Amino acid sequence: MPYHRPSRTRRIAKWAGLVACAVIVASWYVSTRWMIAYADESTALGGGIDRHALLFCHGLFTGLDGWHVESAHGRRDMFLLPWAGSDGSAQGLIIPLWMLFVGSAGGTAWLWWRDRRPPPGDCQACGYDLTGNTSGVCPECGEAT
Numbered sequence: 630m631p632y633h634r635p636s637r638t639r640r641i642a643k644w645a646g647l648v649a650c651a652v653i654v655a656s657w658y659v660s661t662r663w664m665i666a667y668a669d670e671s672t673a674l675g676g677g678i679d680r681h682a683l684l685f686c687h688g689l690f691t692g693l694d695g696w697h698v699e700s701a702h703g704r705r706d707m708f709l710l711p712w713a714g715s716d717g718s719a720q721g722l723i724i725p726l727w728m729l730f731v732g733s734a735g736g737t738a739w740l741w742w743r744d745r746r747p748p749p750g751d752c753q754a755c756g757y758d759l760t761g762n763t764s765g766v767c768p769e770c771g772e773a774t
């Protein structure tokens with residue numbers, strides 16, 4: 630497989646992926662202890678973390694405006710669920726944090742794996758196997774070894 634130096638964008642994406650994973654793990658931990666949500670009274674839109682999940686909703690936090698923190702003690706886990714209140718007044722989406730973690734960890738691991746350096750003994754420019762090479766020049770790409 631040819632090796633290319635990672636672009637600046639890809640380097641940023643790799644580190645952003647790691648940060649995202651760390652943020653998700655931290656949110657997961659926090660959500661086992663507290664529900665943290667933000668609600669906007671004028672639009673009735675809200676969102677936050679609660680019981681191992683990320684949630685977005687419309688009309689759930691009626692009468693609440695701004696940040697809202699509540700103990701998560703005794704609450705049950707939430708599952709992936711687009712939901713709507715029986716009268717249609719409240720609706721939202723619940724996304725378990727483990728799903729977000731699997732998604733970002735998988736993507737991040739793939740980015741890091743793809744940019745791994747060729748092992749010593751392979752051409753550092755193109756990844757060609759230089760075992761037994763005595764010329765000091767990669768026959769594949771012409772790079773000095």
Ligand SMILES: [Zn+2]
Nearest residue numbers: 752755767770
């Ligand atoms: Zn080469």
